[in-house]
């Protein structure tokens with residue numbers, strides 16, 4: 001059985017042993033049940049040292065062949081080129097630094113770094129589909145991630161796709177106007193509704209509040225618009241939705257808007273499927289992607 005360790009930085013720092021495609025022991029920072037720590041305030045060097053400690057502890061369970069690390073942002077050749085929601089990671093040579101640190105700890109294995117949403121897509125392919133199928137997934141959290149498996153070379157920051165031309169749409173973490181994340185992202189929703197948490201906005205929409213209801217429509221239309229653009233570039237099919245804020249998604253509503261936005265007959269037939277948790281799939285995907293073929 002092939003054993004690797006996957007790590008991801010989404011909300012928490014997670015590290016898990018993956019045997020084949022089964023997730024075993026998992027380490028979390030901060031520990032579940034401990035007060036939340038905003039990773040934005042944790043220096044990059046400390047993030048690396050926490051991950052290194054988690055990997056070291058997991059590797060005591062037995063030999064591993066590789067480590068795969070999933071981080072938010074644009075990642076090329078093991079370097080984080082940009083990470084709008086964890087800005088301190090910009091420029092970090094994450095794969096080389098982690099590999100050198102682990103080697104000093106006596107763990108001499110290849111380390112690869114990939115976008116966390118691509119790790120999620122690889123994890124879904126490994127557990128829900130086959131490694132031959134096309135998997136596309138939206139991750140709805142603080143930011144909006146878009147993952148695709150198999151990985152296509154390119155940038156793929158689809159969470160920053162422009163879905164509105166309204167100059168007032170300026171809540172995206174990257175500073176861009178009209179972005180999907182500026183409408184759907186958790187942080188962006190809190191900036192828009194200064195007096196309500198996102199949970200309260202969606203609850204108010206269910207109880208007939210006009211402003212909240214209008215936003216719920218807008219939120220779902222934005223996801224449909226971004227998906228319609230993906231369909232016009234990359235073809236129709238299934239789109240997974242994962243992450244903590246997938247609980248706010250009404251699949252019927254977003255499917256209805258999508259239907260209005262995609263009219264060419266060869267591009268029809270797409271649909272959405274919710275996968276409630278994300279970190280477990282992303283850990284599996286990061287680990288599987290790190291193995292040499």
Ligand SMILES: [Zn+2]
Pocket residue numbers: 159160172173174175176179181182
């Ligand atoms: Zn943006």
